[in-house]
Each structure stands twice: as structure tokens, then as C-alpha cells.
Amino acid sequence: MAIIDFKATKCRHCYKCVRNCEVKAIMVKDGRAEIMPENCILCGRCLQICPQSAKTLVSDLSLVKGMVEAGEKVVVSIAPSYMGLLKYHTIGQVRCALMRLGFADVRETAEGAALVTAEYAKLLSEGAMKNIISTCCPSVNALIEKYYPQLIPYLAPVVSPMIAHGRMIKQQMGADTKVVFLGPCIAKKQEALDPRHADCIDAVLNFNDINRWLNEEDIVIEDCEDTPFERMNPRVNRLYPVTSGVINSVVATQSGQDNYRKFYVHGESNCIDLCQSMVRGEITGCFIEMNMCSGGCIKGPTVNDRSISRFKVKLDMEERISHDPVPEEETAPVLEAVSLNKVFFDRTPHDPVPSEEEIRQILAKTGKMRPDDELNCGACGYPTCREKAIAVYQKKAELDMCIPFMYEKSKSFANLVMETSPNVVMIVDQDMKLLEYSAVGEKYFGKTRAEALQMYLYEFIDPADFQWVFDTHQNIHGKKVHYPEFKLDTLQNIVYIPEQNVVLATFIDITKEEEQARLEYERKLDTIDLAQKVIHKQMMVAQEIAGLLGETTAETKTTLTKLCRSLLEDGSDNGGK
Incomplete structure (x- = not known):
């Protein structure tokens, strides 16, 4: 019979009960705490300190x-x-x-x-x-x-x-x-x-x-x-x-x-x-x-x-x-x-004990290759990294309970994106202050990351779209924006992130594609101009023949004109401005 009940919907990645449980009778599974009855001494400490009231007494x-x-x-x-x-x-x-x-x-x-x-x-x-x-x-x-x-x-x-x-x-x-x-x-x-x-x-x-x-x-x-x-x-x-x-x-x-x-x-x-x-x-x-x-x-x-x-x-x-x-x-x-006698007996929980090699392998999975890497910060709830590794082996704890490791991991992934992405990534706050700016931005806007993080967005590009996203909390997807001063064409996605009250933007460089589209358009215009000249010449010849034969050229003229218009519109749809 359960004495302390858990509300799983409220318990998530907190570990406060683990930190405060002196006998570590709490298992973390999928980020949520569960009491292990065979280990628990029912001191009630977890009940007292739970910040989300996720634990209740039956x-x-x-x-x-x-x-x-x-x-x-x-x-x-x-x-x-x-x-x-x-x-x-x-x-x-x-x-x-x-x-x-x-x-x-x-x-x-x-x-x-x-x-x-x-x-x-x-x-x-x-x-x-x-x-x-x-x-x-x-x-x-x-x-x-x-x-x-x-x-x-x-x-x-x-x-x-x-x-x-x-x-x-x-x-x-x-x-x-x-x-x-x-x-x-x-x-x-x-x-x-x-x-x-x-x-x-x-x-x-x-x-x-x-x-x-x-x-x-x-x-x-x-x-x-x-x-x-x-x-x-x-x-x-x-x-x-x-x-x-x-x-x-x-x-x-x-x-x-x-x-x-x-x-x-x-x-x-x-x-x-x-x-x-x-x-x-x-x-x-x-x-x-x-x-x-x-x-x-x-x-x-x-x-x-x-x-x-x-x-x-x-x-x-x-x-x-x-x-x-x-x-x-x-x-x-x-x-x-009335008999008051009581017999006590050994009820030791028999948890599996890992070997030294198994402990080192678990530690290595959270970046702790040497003893010097073991911070022993206690954020996971265990006093030492080694004790936490043993708890992982015993299925009482999870690898991602190591907060410093997860922080460094997320930071490294974020840095990897910011440093290697071919697209410009920006994060700005509601004052249009740049909070993040990927390294590739220097190639397009001439601002290094260090310089950009000291600037406001409006100091080098128009922030109107960013401000609209902030004001409306609506996102912009796939908008083409041309920056003539930088000789740059972009396809932009600008998204509002409510949790941090910031706007995230990605700029995809489509300058080559847009230039190619413009060239195609210009070639089609040249082709249409030539076609117009041919039409005009043919019309003159046709008019002379029609005068001799008594026929009209109106139908021929209409058909050729439609052809030219169709070519022009097609060119506009494929890159025209």
C-alpha cells in the first residue's frame, strides 16, 4: 500500500526530493521521482520540501x-x-x-x-x-x-x-x-x-x-x-x-x-x-x-x-x-x-553493486574521463558524481540528471549551430538588442559576432518585420527580403518565442538564385523583344498578302500577342520583382 502518492504531471526534472532524501530512496524515471518502498524509511522529508506539491499523503x-x-x-x-x-x-x-x-x-x-x-x-x-x-x-x-x-x-x-x-x-x-x-x-x-x-x-x-x-x-x-x-x-x-x-x-x-x-x-x-x-x-x-x-x-x-x-x-x-x-x-x-515485546530483523535493500570499470564507463558518458572532471556539485541529488554513477547503474538515477553536463552539452550544440550553420541566425529582444548572432553573419553584413552582440538590429538592417512579429506574436515564414547595400537577397523566417520573449530569425542566402532568376527574366525579355519584331515584320508581309487575297490578319495577330504575353508572365513568376 502506498503511503505517499505522487502527481506525475507536477513532478519534472526537479530533484529536490532526491537532494533532501538522506537514504536516497527516490528513483528518477523519465525525469519524474518515484519512491522505492523497500528503501524508504518514511521520514516524510520529501513531502515537506516538494516545491510543486507533487507528493501527497494517502x-x-x-x-x-x-x-x-x-x-x-x-x-x-x-x-x-x-x-x-x-x-x-x-x-x-x-x-x-x-x-x-x-x-x-x-x-x-x-x-x-x-x-x-x-x-x-x-x-x-x-x-x-x-x-x-x-x-x-x-x-x-x-x-x-x-x-x-x-x-x-x-x-x-x-x-x-x-x-x-x-x-x-x-x-x-x-x-x-x-x-x-x-x-x-x-x-x-x-x-x-x-x-x-x-x-x-x-x-x-x-x-x-x-x-x-x-x-x-x-x-x-x-x-x-x-x-x-x-x-x-x-x-x-x-x-x-x-x-x-x-x-x-x-x-x-x-x-x-x-x-x-x-x-x-x-x-x-x-x-x-x-x-x-x-x-x-x-x-x-x-x-x-x-x-x-x-x-x-x-x-x-x-x-x-x-x-x-x-x-x-x-x-x-x-x-x-x-x-x-x-x-x-x-x-x-x-x-x-499485554505483550510489548518486539523482534527486529535485517531488511537491507539488496541493490546491485557495479564494478569499478562499470562506474568509470557511466562517468565517461557524462564527460567525466578523469577524477578531476568530477565536480561533485550535488545538483543531481547525490553528493558525489561517483555515487550518482552507482545510482544510474542501479536504475535509481538517469544520465541526464547531471546538470553541468547537460548545460555544457546544450551549449556545445548551440555553439555548433551558431558556428557552422550556412544561414544567418539572429536572436533579438524586445528592444531590438542582439542577443545572438551566428558567425556567418560577418560574411553578409560585415559585422563580427563580437561587434554585433554590442549593437541593436536597426543599426545595420531594417527591423520592421522583427517589430511586427513582436507586436503581433505572429510568425513570418519564407519572406524574400533584398538588401541592396549588402548586395544580398534572403529568404527569412522570423519566429516569436514566448518563453523567453525574444524573436529568432534565420536568413537563407538566395542571392545566386535571385541573380539567376533575374538573368533568366532578362533573357526572356530579349526573346520577347525579338519575337515582337518578327511579329511586326510578319504582320507587314501578311497585310500585303491579305490585301491581295482579301483576308484579315486579326486572328494571327491575336494569337501571337497572347504568346508574347504568356512568355512575359512566365518570366515574371520565375524570379521577376
Whole structure:
């Protein structure tokens, strides 16, 4: 099932998503981007930075509405980030507003976080793991399973708060209960579909979905009654969506000390840097809170409101939320009834690896014969030319994604035309300033290319036709223009180019053809003159004979005159002016 959808008509030769994808999980085919699900970690970065909004998130809103309309028992598990992303006076108003949509109950995912916290505290007290990486973020889990499988032994073998809460709700309210997770994360959609914890979560919505639904029903959260949450008070576990929230929850929950150093890391590149450091063996004896989103879940990939400051939200939540732990007597019974264990496994994408010779061959196709030719500009989306060549071999990238190469290629073709074309080529702007002028122009107009590019068209030829094309946006094709001062005859095509607001003209030299036509015309005139003289002489003779025979010469005269006129007109059609 696709999580992120592409609008192919909007995506074209941009590569911004490739440049911003830290794991290069985007394939470019025919100039358009396509996500490779087996490589993607669903961080949502491509969704956030797409300038054409060509990528959209597939929504479960219709599915959830259908569940509610069908009368099913649907319960919302709302992520604690709601406290920084929704507008309300009391948290009870949030519960009331969602209940008005038809949900059977609204519960806080932080209840599940309390169970996960207890499991983390247990792992810390046992001290058996060399390092412990929190497993709340499904994008982090996917990053490690797909790209750093060596670190799988460090992943805490515990499900995320969403999965823990889903199991908890179904255990308490019945297996037929439909659980809908509400939060800012898109990776949760894939996590809900994971066979390792099937049937825990039935649908995933984000806050944009729920706000749209509330607007459709004219429900304003701030106008709703205060309807407090009825179940467990998650207390400190509501801090999970802000940086250091997991660590604060674990520290508050621990009953004793442990020997683990604790720190948090957030943001795609920082998470990757840490993974690489851990692979090198540089990190030991640590409990690490990892979150793929910079600033934590409160700035997840579906949070579009630029007015939301992750710094202000973090400060407000840390000030407003109780730092007290959930008492063990509240979590212990649930932990006995609900399994939170999770097994992680190697999901490394097996891309084909080219040989050194194959890499060099691909590089050569874009003009990179030597290492010095490799600019490593990153415009294609890959940090080095070599990595881009490997991506081409793996069919993730295309040769023409190399912008410097394509620029030089187009420039060389343009120069080739301008330097070798037997025809005069000119490009002028709306002020009649020459922007381009082919080398052959010097032969006809006596202006070198360097001189012409400093001039205006009207300084050496009449620009009237050019101006007409500019004014009317209509093109001129096959017009004969004579330049007596240059002893030049041309056949001209003048075309308006709207994209650049310029006029392109090609002048074909037809001087020899026109001179030949003029000579032919003159020969025909001489022939006709001679014919007229013959006719006149013959007419005189015919008149004398007619006088003797009593006949008229009118018919003969008419026929010969038509012949002369026909010859003259034929000559005019074949080159006459």
C-alpha cells in the first residue's frame, strides 16, 4: 500500500526530493521521482520540501468516517503532541470535540508510553545491553533495520507507544474495538500495517485530517465542554513528543540508579551520523533517545503550520506537564495482560553493486574521463558524481540528471549551430538588442559576432518585420527580403518565442538564385523583344498578302500577342520583382 502518492504531471526534472532524501530512496524515471518502498524509511522529508506539491499523503479519513457511520465501536488514541498542536483551553475540550464526531472514546497514546517507559526502565536496571536505542520512532527503526542492521542488537525489544496503546485498548474494550491513531507522523501508517503487530491499529489520521473533519462538522474545540479523560493519567509520559521527553520519562520512572549514559538525537542527518559512529564502535554504555524529526514529533512531516515553534511548544509542555511517574500499581496489571515485546530483523535493500570499470564507463558518458572532471556539485541529488554513477547503474538515477553536463552539452550544440550553420541566425529582444548572432553573419553584413552582440538590429538592417512579429506574436515564414547595400537577397523566417520573449530569425542566402532568376527574366525579355519584331515584320508581309487575297490578319495577330504575353508572365513568376 502506498503511503505517499505522487502527481506525475507536477513532478519534472526537479530533484529536490532526491537532494533532501538522506537514504536516497527516490528513483528518477523519465525525469519524474518515484519512491522505492523497500528503501524508504518514511521520514516524510520529501513531502515537506516538494516545491510543486507533487507528493501527497494517502489519507485514512474516509475509512474512519465509514467505521463511525457503520456504528462500529471506534476509539481514538491521540498522540501527546496534540498538547502543542491543537488550540484549546483545557485538554478535556479536545476529548469532547472528538467525541462529537462519533467516536466511542478518546484516550491518550501517552497511556501506552507509560507502559513503554516501564519496559525501558526495566532494561536499564538489568544492564544487559551494550547500548539501548529507544524504539518509539518507526522511521528510526526502519533506518536501522534497512541501513545499519549491525545496530539491531541495540534496539530496545519493545513496541512503540502507539502499538502498546492499541493492544491495551483492545484488551480492555474488546478485540472488536477499532483503534484509530491520531498524530503528526506518517511512518505510523506503515507501522500499523507491519505484520509483527497486526490488528493493533485499524487506521491512522494526522491532525490535518481531524481539523478538516472538525471544520466540516462546524466543531470548534475551544467552544466545547471540558470532558476530562477518564482512564490512566499518563503524567510525565506526555513529554514523549519533545526532545529528551523519553529520557525524562524514564529517569522519573526509575526506582534506582543505572550505569547508562543518556542523550538524545533528532533529525535525519544527526541520526545517520550517530548510527555511523555506533557502527565504528565509538558509542558504548548509552541509553539513546532517537527521533527522525528535528525537534521531535511536534514538528512531524504533516505539521504545516509555520507559526508553531517547536521551542515554545517544548518549553510550554515541560512547564505544564507533571513530571511525576505513573505509579507501578497502574502499569503492572496491564503489562501482565499485554505483550510489548518486539523482534527486529535485517531488511537491507539488496541493490546491485557495479564494478569499478562499470562506474568509470557511466562517468565517461557524462564527460567525466578523469577524477578531476568530477565536480561533485550535488545538483543531481547525490553528493558525489561517483555515487550518482552507482545510482544510474542501479536504475535509481538517469544520465541526464547531471546538470553541468547537460548545460555544457546544450551549449556545445548551440555553439555548433551558431558556428557552422550556412544561414544567418539572429536572436533579438524586445528592444531590438542582439542577443545572438551566428558567425556567418560577418560574411553578409560585415559585422563580427563580437561587434554585433554590442549593437541593436536597426543599426545595420531594417527591423520592421522583427517589430511586427513582436507586436503581433505572429510568425513570418519564407519572406524574400533584398538588401541592396549588402548586395544580398534572403529568404527569412522570423519566429516569436514566448518563453523567453525574444524573436529568432534565420536568413537563407538566395542571392545566386535571385541573380539567376533575374538573368533568366532578362533573357526572356530579349526573346520577347525579338519575337515582337518578327511579329511586326510578319504582320507587314501578311497585310500585303491579305490585301491581295482579301483576308484579315486579326486572328494571327491575336494569337501571337497572347504568346508574347504568356512568355512575359512566365518570366515574371520565375524570379521577376
